[in-house]
Ligand SMILES: Nc1ncnc2c1ncn2[C@@H]1O[C@H](COP(=O)(O)OP(=O)(O)O)[C@@H](O)[C@H]1O
């Protein structure tokens with residue numbers, strides 16, 4: 001049975017076919033040592049969808065923010081408040097460069113990581129980047145639920161989000177692949193990623 005035939009995720013190149021037709025072993029083999037790297041704005045689903053994508057593909061999952069927190073023994077919020085954003089960004093570049101040596105795996109980046117030229121270039125060399133593209137309303141509804149994102153902890157989180165999306169979307173658009181997701185179950189986004197990857201890697205869904 002195809003569970004997610006009627007996802008509202010158009011337009012994606014792989015629409016209309018079931019992810020259950022994809023040979024996942026073949027797909028993973030075609031990655032070689034490359035990591036699947038999820039990029040996009042805060043709340044687009046990199047961490048939660050990434051974890052499920054890794055489970056589906058039988059790959060390790062790694063979240064750059066969690067690795068940064070582990071290395072610093074501090075939360076992302078604490079790093080921002082005690083050391084400032086530039087300090088976080090340089091740690092983020094180093095950690096992602098290190099993690100990219102460990103592929104194949106699924107790597108969820110933090111929303112600002114792909115904006116770094118150095119990180120984009122590392123990802124280009126060692127990864128396959130996927131932009132999880134979402135609209136403003138969807139993403140605001142998601143990020144309002146949690147206060148773990150220091151960049152949005154200010155009197156105008158909506159204005160900040162609009163500004164960040166406007167600045168960053170042209171950069172996210174440089175990712176090799178784009179998957180658009182609306183408010184559908186996480187597993188439906190995973191389906192769409194699998195189909196998009198299969199199309200890209202060997203032209204077959
Ligand atoms: N496709 C989806 N449908 C519904 N909720 C989602 C979807 N993707 C993510 N979410 C929710 O949005 C929130 C942010 O997701 P998260 O994976 O942490 O985003 P990111 O890592 O990109 O900031 C979480 O509560 C998550 O469950």
Ligand SMILES: O=C(O)C1=C[C@@H](OP(=O)(O)O)[C@@H](O)[C@H](O)C1
Pocket residue numbers: 040041042043046047065076109110111112113148149150151
């Ligand atoms: O967009 C950003 O600059 C950030 C996104 C966060 O990750 P998520 O995108 O996983 O929320 C985290 O890295 C930090 O709060 C900064």
Ligand SMILES: [Mg+2]
Pocket residue numbers: 046047048065108109110
């Ligand atoms: Mg995340």
